Amino acid sequence: MSKLTRKQDALDYHASGRPGKIEVIPTKPTHSQRDLTLAYSPGVAEPCLQIAENIEDVYKYTAKGNLVAVISNGTAVLGLGDIGPEAGKPVMEGKGLLFKIFADIDVFDLELNTKNVDEFVQIVKALEPTFGGINLEDIKAPECFEIERRLKAEMNIPVMHDDQHGTAIISSAALINACELQGKELDKVKIVVNGAGAAAISCARLYVSVGASKENIFMIDRSGVIRKDRAKLEPIKAEFATDQDLNTLEEAIQGADVFIGLSTADVLTAEMLSTMAERPIVFAMANPNPEIAYDLAVATRSDIIMATGRSDYPNQVNNVLGFPYIFRGAMDVRATTINEEMKIAAVRAIAEMAKKPVPEAVNLAYNIQNLRYGKDYIIPKPMDPRLITSVSPAVAKAAIESGVARKEIEDWDAYTEGLRLRLSKEDALLRSLNLKAKSAPKRVVFAEADNYKILKAAQIVKDEGIATPILLGNKETIAHIIKDNCLELSGVQIIDPKDEAEKLEKYSEFLYKKRQRRGVSQGMAARLVTDRNYFGSCMVEFEEADVLISGLTKDYATTVKPALQVIGTKPGVDRVAGMYLMLTKKGPIFFGDTTVNKNPTVNELVDITVLIEKAVRTFNVEPRIAVLSYSNFGTVEGEVPEKTREAVRILHEKYPEIIVDGEMQGNFAINSELLKNNFPFSTLRDQPANTLVFPNLESGNIAYKLLQELGEAEAVGPILLGLNKPVHILQMDSSVREIVNMVTIAVVDAQSK
Known part of the structure; x- marks a missing residue:
């Protein structure tokens, strides 16, 4: 097994939390007794009667039209062979996950305990009332040919054996x-x-x-x-x-x-x-x-x-270039089959897409300056967001033209825009950043390497090619943790600052010269640089490492102070700020300042907004910034509304290129319809804000933590802005996943510098 898929890592991934990779969640409110009576008895009788009267209404009142069955008997699973239906289930769940994140198609995976062709066909055919499409998977030849042939002939929904x-x-x-x-x-x-x-x-x-x-x-x-x-x-x-x-x-x-x-x-x-x-x-x-x-x-x-x-x-x-979008197009026109014309339409759409100019987001994701049609780019990249808007409409049109569609699409522009909005927004950005980090990995020094979570994260980023870890701490302690937890970090550099006399002398002399007029004596400088946060900051400053990661076991202020004293801010930048990337169902939203500036003045708020705006652009996102308050454009007077209002005025005057507005309440910032109806003059009226600037640390910190816990959003950060070189501070007691995410962003930050 490769380093990227170590046995225990794979087992832990599938077993942690809720076992497996998929779940079923309600799509309607279920909070009151009225909701439940509508969802089940007696309210459910009404759609039942409507469907009984007109069977096509099943697509109107149920999930059938967006539900695919991924079905296998486990006789040809990946390269593993005939391992049985239960052993094949993780693969089928994985296929369901890909359907969802690339085309917003829901999946039930079904593993059938039969190798008999007649029995297999009979079972699947009986499931037709439930599903809008059938994806056959991992069935051995030659049985797979006969199974697909018969099901296509006997069923009136799309059927495709993706392995073929x-x-x-x-x-x-x-x-x-x-x-x-x-x-x-x-x-x-x-x-x-x-x-x-x-x-x-x-x-x-x-x-x-x-x-x-x-x-x-x-x-x-x-x-x-x-x-x-x-x-x-x-x-x-x-x-x-x-x-x-x-x-x-x-x-x-x-x-x-x-x-x-x-x-x-x-x-x-x-x-x-x-x-x-x-x-x-x-x-x-x-x-x-x-x-x-x-x-x-x-x-x-x-x-x-x-x-x-x-x-x-x-x-x-990669098959993911095809199957999610083929089923999406076929199901959107309620095709009775996936025929040769639809497959050829998918082929042509994929081939033509490779000839078109590549979006900058794709170039950035793969760290290629100008990806273009040629011998090294004959088909699109799997992360290209245009696939759904290119392949699915082509398949849908082919279904209509070949006479197998039961639903017409009247407005193709509206259909294409709807497809674009279907994309799984909450994790697409992180996947893109992960690819970008891998394209040019950096040296990341971990200041708290005597901790299992840090070492596990270091192993992951090393294995995935995201970063080259450098571990700071007691060598014996680190070796003991590695051995006890069966981690594989052979070849990774481990440094105990106390053993590095030559470096300590160089670093202490540097720190003394830099801070001698700020209360740091030679003796104090010598003591400070033995601290791993100071030592790691010096490594970055002297370009012996590219990034410093710390903060897992110490409070934020203690961790950021060494970086400020050793590295300092960028030229022309007077302060640092903290930002969180919140991965939500509505897409990524950036929160700032959430960690550094307690109660910024008007001018400080302006500086913070400019810092955050530049940072958001490094994620290949066009910032749309709302400066938040408890007031909407003067509806309430007070210190906070006045401060935020004045900050926005200065931003409009000094930085007209920045898309920013305020003061406004949070719900208006992220609900453009609400904003447009009430304040149509706002510069954010057409699209919701994706970047929220809070009036003080208290409000920003509370907001991101509440959203993280109650809104089921994933918080990535805090991302430290304004330093001259990359230093990033973890939340105390971050999970391994959160550490890996932070390292990924830190590497991308280092690439941009």
């Missing part, structure tokens, strides 16, 4: 673009498919549908090239049998334009690759290790276009 069609759709889009870039005609290229399972057969079929010639496709299984004269040739493989005198991959690959790998690692050698035609196309999609290593392939053929199934190389063929 997901890879086929994504790789078809990649193949179209790769052929275009390599100057090859799809109907003339010679294609070698290594593998003859469900995915391979479906890929070959779809390649033919989008323009490839069946006669130019050569398929290879464990016995060699599939030939028409093979004894006991399976019917499903006979479709791509050749009458040419070819026996091995080595023979078939000679002069081939395209290699499609859906098999095992390292079966395509550099020698074989060198015999392919000019400007070859290689899709080595075996996971986790491709049929030929990426580095070896590009070193062997400089004229190659290559794709793999891995995220750490260009051109990842």
Whole structure:
């Protein structure tokens, strides 16, 4: 098992808190007796009677239209084989999670205890009244072909076996673009498919549908090239049998334009690759290790276009580019099936999207300055938010045009905007930041490394490639914690400041010179730098580390003081401020100041707002700032309304480019409809604020903690703003997840500096 998926980490992830990865939550109010009588008896009788009268009303009054069943019998689970339905359940839950976060589709996963095709079909067919779509998953070949064929024929809702069609759709889009870039005609290229399972057969079929010639496709299984004269040739493989005198991959690959790998690692050698035609196309999609290593392939053929199934190389063929959006489009028009026209529409939409200018958010997420169509970008990135607004409408239109839709879409612009708003907003930003951090990891010094949570977080950020940890503390104590908890931190630098005489001398001399006129003597400087917060701050100041993380076991003021004395504020910045990123169901909202300035003056409030505005932009978010009060634009007089009102006036005057308004109450700030109806002159009337500036520390601190506990929002921070170099302070007793999130943001901060 790889470092990223250590056995115990994976087990802990699935077992912690509520077991599993998904839950069911109510979508209607349930707080009163009236709510309950409407939800169940007697109120529920009314929609029941309406549906009995008109069965199509089931889509109006129930969740059917947004509910997919992910169904498996566990006979071909990932690379694990036939491990049974119970053992396959974590995978099905994971598929449900992807449906939800990428396309806002709800899922019930169903694991069936049968290997009998007739029984499987009978069970699934009987579930049609419950679901709007059926996603078949991890069913072994050849049974999967027969199961899908029969269910598609006998059911009137979309059915798709993603193991077959997901890879086929994504790789078809990649193949179209790769052929275009390599100057090859799809109907003339010679294609070698290594593998003859469900995915391979479906890929070959779809390649033919989008323009490839069946006669130019050569398929290879464990016995060699599939030939028409093979004894006991399976019917499903006979479709791509050749009458040419070819026996091995080595023979078939000679002069081939395209290699499609859906098999095992390292079966395509550099020698074989060198015999392919000019400007070859290689899709080595075996996971986790491709049929030929990426580095070896590009070193062997400089004229190659290559794709793999891995995220750490260009051109990842990832099913998540397809299935969430295909089902979204199919279900939104109540399609009776997912037909060939809809699959081809998805292929074309994905292929065309790669040719369009890439949003800056995607460039930032992958730390690429200008991602554009070319040999290293033939299909979109999985994190591209445009997928739902490109693929789903294309699929929906194809369903309507091919006559399988039962619902028309009259306003396509409104439909597309609705799709955009469906995206899972609360964690999309953090996923994007995680990718950005991994693109250029930084050296992070942990001042409190004699703590299990810190060490566990250090292991995670090291394994995930987010950061290179540096641990401060007693070496024996740290080694003891690592051993007792079976942590893997071999090779990580551990520093005990007390043992670093040379560094202590250098740091104390620096601190004395910097603070000698602020009450720090030479002796005091020598004592202070032995403190790990001072020592870590000096490491960052002397560029021996990029980021300092501290605060887990000490109060905020004690932790931030060394950073202020050693590093200081940015040029032109007079103060620091604290900001929290709150991940809410309505998207990310930034809160400030929540940790530093107790009762800022008007000018201080202006400075804090400018600091926060610049910080929010580093997250690739356009700040829309509300300066909060208990008054709305003069409705109440008092010290706080007057202060916030004056701060906004100065901001409008000195920083006209900043989108900011106030003073206003919190509910008006985040409810643009409420604001527009009552104060239509406000600069925030068209969209809600995403950045809230509080009039004092008390209100900001109370607000974020209440939202965290009662609103089920995840708080990431505090993010310290205004320092000349990155230092970030943890909440006392943060969880491991919170520490990892903070390190991620700290690394992104260091990248921006």
